[in-house]
């Protein structure tokens with residue numbers, strides 16, 4: 001993690017300017033001081049009177065930033081101020097210290113950082129350049145080198161001054177300092193600054209010390225500037241339009257500001273004179289975990305992803321959430337609405353007259369809100385099977401479903417209002433995707449079953465099975481085409497008063513102690529009149545010759561369905577009232593389903 005600043009700088013410069021990387025190589029214009037910036041037009045004005053315009057201006061102009069003065073609320077007076085400390089910096093070849101028996105012990109181990117503390121001063125020493133050079137930062141009260149230090153780079157300092165400032169340090173350390181060479185020895189004031197409210201103004205964005213100047217006590221300023229650059233590179237992704245830039249800059253700020261400022265704050269704490277070496281070591285470890293336990297590439301990529309998800313105004317989320325909104329029947333991968341107008345359906349239904357009291361046992365248990373519209377002893381239900389095809393959300397393919405629809409049901413709301421509908425206690429489907437999306441997004445009581453259809457011009461036979469175990473046969477024979485194509489055939493088999501489909505949504509809670517408890521439990525209603533797109537029946541065939549044969553088998557044959565098929569089989573068929581096959585186009589996406597209350 002320790003690198004020579006010059007090497008790092010060279011590597012970054014090489015990456016930016018090399019023709020071998022991605023994109024256009026950067027062209028550097030050195031010695032071109034900027035004197036003004038127009039954030040709205042992203043124009044920079046140079047000292048020589050020339051100017052340049054781009055999509056945005058990145059103010060990476062360090063602690064004495066000119067671009068910073070262009071932020072809202074920042075006047076020229078928002079300048080970095082002295083922290084009260086100055087620092088010497090210099091390099092010593094490691095070999096020199098290895099050769100001296102007095103200093104050898106400090107540099108024998110590779111990759112090791114030493115900090116030698118005085119009351120109000122300290123020396124930080126660590127290796128760089130593959131352990132060939134030792135780098136020093138010697139922090140001390142500013143007053144002791146005031147004449148020499150400024151906040152600028154390249155302030156040469158005499159070695160005598162260095163030795164004077166650290167004369168109270170042990171012999172070993174003064175010996176080490178004595179090897180400082182006058183060539184590389186520099187001193188400057190350590191500057192700090194109040195936090196900025198924002199780093200962004202329209203098309204101007206700040207990064208690095210311009211946005212958050214760092215005290216060097218944790219050696220994090222360069223790292224944070226690079227992290228800023230990584231985040232900015234990610235939010236300004238390829239293909240972005242010019243108009244999108246300002247919002248992306250705000251996103252960049254929201255990704256970076258809290259972290260950079262927290263590390264700034266930690267650096268101030270670590271630099272305090274009042275802190276003991278033990279305390280410093282302890283919090284240093286704590287801060288180190290924060291500083292290094294982070295990868296800005298991964299972080300910014302994820303934040304950008306989450307930001308894009310949040311941009312979508314109404315999006316269905318369901319498990320697994322980590323990968324983003326799920327494409328499904330009601331939205332594309334990028335949350336656009338689906339088009340079901342070209343999808344096709346064939347619905348075969350058999351309507352029977354049966355016992356109301358038996359059907360009533362299929363109402364959701366423990367609820368007094370469900371009842372039949374008519375108190376008679378007979379009631380009506382349909383077994384209805386649909387084959388869907390050309391479904392956009394399934395890449396053009398389709399699936400089959402089959403359900404029990406109990407007609408003439410009422411759900412009484414808490415306020416007494418009554419919702420009239422067809423109650424659907426169970427819907428079988430032969431594909432996982434609609435089962436999951438329908439259960440989670442619509443609250444539909446869907447389960448898996450194989451549903452095979454055998455059809456010819458006069459008959460329509462359905463076989464339902466689980467793992468090869470047949471549990472149902474639904475047969476319609478002697479079908480005749482009728483010329484009446486009923487506009488409302490989105491409804492199930494001739495039910496005239498029902499206004500939609502009613503279902504009981506139940507999502508169990510997790511946890512042994514929560515057995516029998518629900519995270520969500522309510523009634524859902526899908527109103528026929530709100531179906532979009534509306535089904536367009538094109539052909540209807542009818543018959544009165546139909547049969548339903550259900551075989552619940554036993555628990556070993558139908559280990560997950562036996563209890564359901566057994567109940568379905570208990571519904572007596574007093575009379576087959578009608579059977580029909582409706583073919584058409586345009587399949588509703590069921591997005592009109594909603595909680596009843």
Ligand SMILES: Cc1cc2nc3c(=O)[nH]c(=O)nc-3n(C[C@H](O)[C@H](O)[C@H](O)COP(=O)(O)OP(=O)(O)OC[C@H]3O[C@@H](n4cnc5c(N)ncnc54)[C@H](O)[C@@H]3O)c2cc1C
Pocket residue numbers: 032033034035060061062063064065066087089137190207208209210214215216218219220221222223224225
């Ligand atoms: C004593 C000391 C020790 C440090 N030690 C470490 C360390 O060990 N590890 C670490 O990560 N960080 C360290 N830092 C912090 C680190 O040096 C800075 O945080 C880092 O250099 C900030 O990078 P930057 O690109 O934002 O700014 P700078 O590196 O300051 O770069 C700003 C650039 O903008 C140019 N510029 C300025 N004004 C204009 C203008 N008007 N027109 C055109 N160009 C302009 C400058 O010439 C310069 O090239 C230390 C800092 C100090 C003071």
